[in-house]
Amino acid sequence: MNQNKNKAVNFIDLGLKDYKETWDFQERLFSQTVDTKIQNRSLADEKQAITSNFLLFVEHPHVYTLGKSGDNGHLLLDEEGLKHHQAVFYKINRGGDITYHGPGQLVGYPILDLDNFFTDIHKYLRFLEEAVIRTLAEYGVAAGRIDGLTGVWLDHEKQLNPRKICALGVKSSRWVTMHGFAFNVNADIHYFQHIVPCGIPDKAVTSLHLELGRPVDMAEVKEKMKRHLSELFDMRLEVGFGLED
Numbered sequence: 001m002n003q004n005k006n007k008a009v010n011f012i013d014l015g016l017k018d019y020k021e022t023w024d025f026q027e028r029l030f031s032q033t034v035d036t037k038i039q040n041r042s043l044a045d046e047k048q049a050i051t052s053n054f055l056l057f058v059e060h061p062h063v064y065t066l067g068k069s070g071d072n073g074h075l076l077l078d079e080e081g082l083k084h085h086q087a088v089f090y091k092i093n094r095g096g097d098i099t100y101h102g103p104g105q106l107v108g109y110p111i112l113d114l115d116n117f118f119t120d121i122h123k124y125l126r127f128l129e130e131a132v133i134r135t136l137a138e139y140g141v142a143a144g145r146i147d148g149l150t151g152v153w154l155d156h157e158k159q160l161n162p163r164k165i166c167a168l169g170v171k172s173s174r175w176v177t178m179h180g181f182a183f184n185v186n187a188d189i190h191y192f193q194h195i196v197p198c199g200i201p202d203k204a205v206t207s208l209h210l211e212l213g214r215p216v217d218m219a220e221v222k223e224k225m226k227r228h229l230s231e232l233f234d235m236r237l238e239v240g241f242g243l244e245d
Contacts, residue, residue, distance in 0.1 A: 006050045006116045011226065011237040014058040019065070019090060019101060022058055022109070029054050029111045030178040037113065037174050051176075053116060055229070055237065056109040057222055060101040062087035064195060067169050070097035074196040085194065094179035096150070096169035098195045104186030104207070106221060110229075114175040117233055121172055125150065128181050131228040132166045135183075138224055141211055152183075154206060163206035184208060185221050 014022060033051050040048040064075055064087060075089060075098055082089055087102075101107055114124060129145060132152045136143040143165060144156040152166035166183040184207035192205040209216050230237055 004048075004050050006053060006113070007234060007236050009053040009055050009110075009112070009233075009235045009237050011055050011239060012057070013222070014056055016059045016061065016103065019060045019063040019088070022056070022060070023090070023092065026056065026109055026111060026178050030173075030176060033111065033113055033176045034174050037115075037176065051113040051116065053113055053235070054109075054111040055226075056111070057225075058107050058109070059103050059105060059218075060107060062100075062102045062191060064089045064098060064100055065094075065169075066091045066098045067094045067096035068092070069095060071196075074098040075194070076196070077194045081194070085191065087191070087194075092179070094169040094171045096167070099167045099169065099182060100191045100195060101182055102187060102191055104184070104188060104209075104218075106183040106185050106218065106225065107180070108183070108225065108229075109180045110177055112177050112233075114172070114177065117235070119175050121170075124172075124177065125168055125170065127229075127232045128168060129166070131225055131232055132181065132183055134228045135221060135224045136165070136208070139208065139212060139216075141208065149203075153203075154211065161204065163204045165206050165208065165211075183221075183225070185216050185218055 036049050036051050062085060066072065066075065077085065129152050133143045141154065143152050143154050146153050146156050146162060150168045151164050154163045154165055155161050166181055168181050170177055170179045186209045187207040189205050189207050226237055
């Protein structure tokens with residue numbers, strides 16, 4: 001087995017991009033990486049290719065996505081309702097239930113070969129959460145985890161009014177990841193009223209701009225997230241190619 005560890009990660013900021021286009025792009029990168037690993041199994045060490053890693057940042061137009069274990073009933077809009085709110089709906093192959101993506105939400109899609117870092121999905125999810133927790137701390141916002149629930153929460157200790165600020169949903173195969181996190185920075189949380197967020201009916205959703213009482217510079221949040229992800233994963237971010245390349 002190839003023991004070379006590739007810590008370089010191609011960082012690609014897609015800006016505002018259609019969900020399906022981005023999903024197809026993810027699938028392509030994911031499949032290429034998995035295929036390389038499968039091919040490597042039949043080759044001698046000196047002939048094995050080093051797998052690539054990617055980190056995509058993107059904002060999507062209004063869209064609801066349902067994970068493979070989710071409940072269709074957690075979408076509270078019919079087809080006409082989706083059209084009225086200029087939103088679309090997709091069933092996808094990540095874990096988790098239903099969530100919303102839209103402008104003002106930083107979505108991160110790491111396509112990582114965890115053989116280059118560590119082969120522990122639980123640790124992987126906790127590191128994604130930790131990057132968001134550390135970023136929020138830089139804005140003076142205390143955040144953390146709630147036992148039994150994924151994602152990042154405010155008022156996670158006393159839980160008098162727990163509010164989710166970041167959702168997680170991932171897929172992995174042969175230790176290659178896709179999908180990722182959705183961090184509400186300047187998000188319109190009214191769109192969450194049309195779903196049972198992540199299948200949890202009794203918990204609220206919030207956005208960083210609401211907690212601070214002001215709009216937040218998305219570019220600044222991206223830089224903080226990149227720094228914390230780099231430190232946690234011991235990765236080296238490099239500028240990657242775009243979706244059209």
